[in-house]
Amino acid sequence: MASDDIDPIGFDSIDALFRDDLREVFHVFRRSAAVTLSGAPPMRPALPADDALVRVCRIALSINADTLSQDAARDFFVAQFRPFRLRAPGFVTAYYEPVIEAREAPDAAFRTPVPARPADLVTLNETPIRGEAGETLTSARRRADGGLEPYPDRRALEEGPLDIRPKPIAFVRDRVELFLIQVQGSARLRFPDGRELPLTYDGRNGRPYTSIGRLLVERGRVPQSEMSLDRLKAEIRALGQEEGEPGARLMQENRSYVFFRADRSPERRDGPIGGEGCALTPLRSIAVDRSLWSYGLPFWIGATLPRRGATPEPFERLMIAQDTGSAILGPARADLFFGAGDEAGALAGLVRHGAEFTVLLPRAAERGDG
Numbered sequence: 001m002a003s004d005d006i007d008p009i010g011f012d013s014i015d016a017l018f019r020d021d022l023r024e025v026f027h028v029f030r031r032s033a034a035v036t037l038s039g040a041p042p043m044r045p046a047l048p049a050d051d052a053l054v055r056v057c058r059i060a061l062s063i064n065a066d067t068l069s070q071d072a073a074r075d076f077f078v079a080q081f082r083p084f085r086l087r088a089p090g091f092v093t094a095y096y097e098p099v100i101e102a103r104e105a106p107d108a109a110f111r112t113p114v115p116a117r118p119a120d121l122v123t124l125n126e127t128p129i130r131g132e133a134g135e136t137l138t139s140a141r142r143r144a145d146g147g148l149e150p151y152p153d154r155r156a157l158e159e160g161p162l163d164i165r166p167k168p169i170a171f172v173r174d175r176v177e178l179f180l181i182q183v184q185g186s187a188r189l190r191f192p193d194g195r196e197l198p199l200t201y202d203g204r205n206g207r208p209y210t211s212i213g214r215l216l217v218e219r220g221r222v223p224q225s226e227m228s229l230d231r232l233k234a235e236i237r238a239l240g241q242e243e244g245e246p247g248a249r250l251m252q253e254n255r256s257y258v259f260f261r262a263d264r265s266p267e268r269r270d271g272p273i274g275g276e277g278c279a280l281t282p283l284r285s286i287a288v289d290r291s292l293w294s295y296g297l298p299f300w301i302g303a304t305l306p307r308r309g310a311t312p313e314p315f316e317r318l319m320i321a322q323d324t325g326s327a328i329l330g331p332a333r334a335d336l337f338f339g340a341g342d343e344a345g346a347l348a349g350l351v352r353h354g355a356e357f358t359v360l361l362p363r364a365a366e367r368g369d370g
C-alpha cells in the first residue's frame with residue numbers, strides 16, 4: 001500500500017480499540033502467525049508477509065496465549081504495530097458458512113451436484129492467461145498435449161457435455177443452494193442421519209466474478225434498500241432455475257465457478273478455512289484484496305451495520321485479514337465473516353455498508369509498505 005493512500009494516526013484516535021476484547025484478537029492473530037511461519041503455501045496467495053510482519057509473528061508465537069491478560073494483549077498490539085487510517089472510502093459486506101441439507105446420491109428432490117475440483121484444472125495466480133474476450137483468467141484447463149486453454153464457464157459446466165462436468169461430492173436441493181455455497185466459499189453439508197460433511201474451497205475456473213445481486217438491482221427487479229440474501233434466493237427461484245429458465249440464465253451471467261473438497265481435517269473443526277489456510281473466527285476474520293494486503297494484518301473497522309439484528313448498530317472491532325474473495329477489490333474493502341448457519345446468513349445478507357478502515361502495520365514497516 002503506497003504511503004500516500006494512508007495517514008499515520010495515534011492509538012488515541014481509536015480509543016474504542018481498548019474496549020475491544022484484544023485477548024481474543026491476539027488468539028486470532030496468533031493463528032495467522034502460525035500459518036505464516038509454517039512456510040505452508042496459502043490456499044489463495046496474497047501479498048507476501050514482509051520481514052516486519054514475520055518478526056511480529058515470531059513474537060506472538062513466543063507468548064503464552066493461555067495466560068495472556070487483556071492488558072498484555074493491548075501492550076502487544078501497541079508495541080508491535082502502528083495505526084494508519086485509509087483515505088479511500090471504505091465499504092464492507094459480510095459472508096458466512098451455510099449449513100445445507102444434502103444427499104450422498106441424487107434423488108427426485110436433491111439433483112444438483114456439488115462439484116469437486118477437476119483433475120485438469122490448473123491454478124495460475126502468478127501467470128494468468130487471457131480469455132476469449134481478452135479478460136484475465138486465473139485458472140485454465142490443461143489439455144492432453146500439455147497446453148493450456150480457458151476453463152469452461154458456469155453455463156458450460158452446468159449444461160455442457162457430461163465429459164466436462166465435474167465429479168459430484170454430494171447433491172443439494174437446487175442450483176440456488178449450490179450458487180450460495182459457491183459465493184460463500186465453504187459450507188457444511190447435513191445428511192438425513194445427522195452427519196455433517198465440511199466443504200473447503202478447492203479452486204475456481206478463473207472466470208471473472210459478477211454480482212447477481214447487483215444485476216437484480218440495476219435491472220430494477222429489486223430495490224437496493226430491499227436487497228438481501230433471502231431476497232436474492234427468492235428472486236432467482238421465482239424466475240425459474242431449470243435449464244434455460246431466466247433464473248438459471250441470470251446465475252450463469254456470473255461465469256465464475258467454484259470447486260470444493262470434502263475436508264475432515266482437525267483444523268476444519270474450528271471453522272471454515274480461509275484463503276490464508278487457517279480456520280476463520282466469527283466477527284474477527286475478514287477477507288481483503290489479496291493483491292494489496294498480506295494475510296495476518298490487523299484492521300480496525302468502524303461502521304454502523306446489522307450485527308445482531310436487522311437494526312444497524314455501531315460496529316467497532318479489530319479484525320484479522322485471513323481470507324480473500326473475487327469480489328473483494330480495493331484497499332478499503334472487506335468481507336466480514338459472520339459465522340455459520342441460517343442466523344449468521346440472514347445477517348450477513350443485510351450488510352452492504354460504508355466503513356472507516358485503519359490498518360495496523362508492523363512498527364518496522366511504518367513507511368507504508370503494507
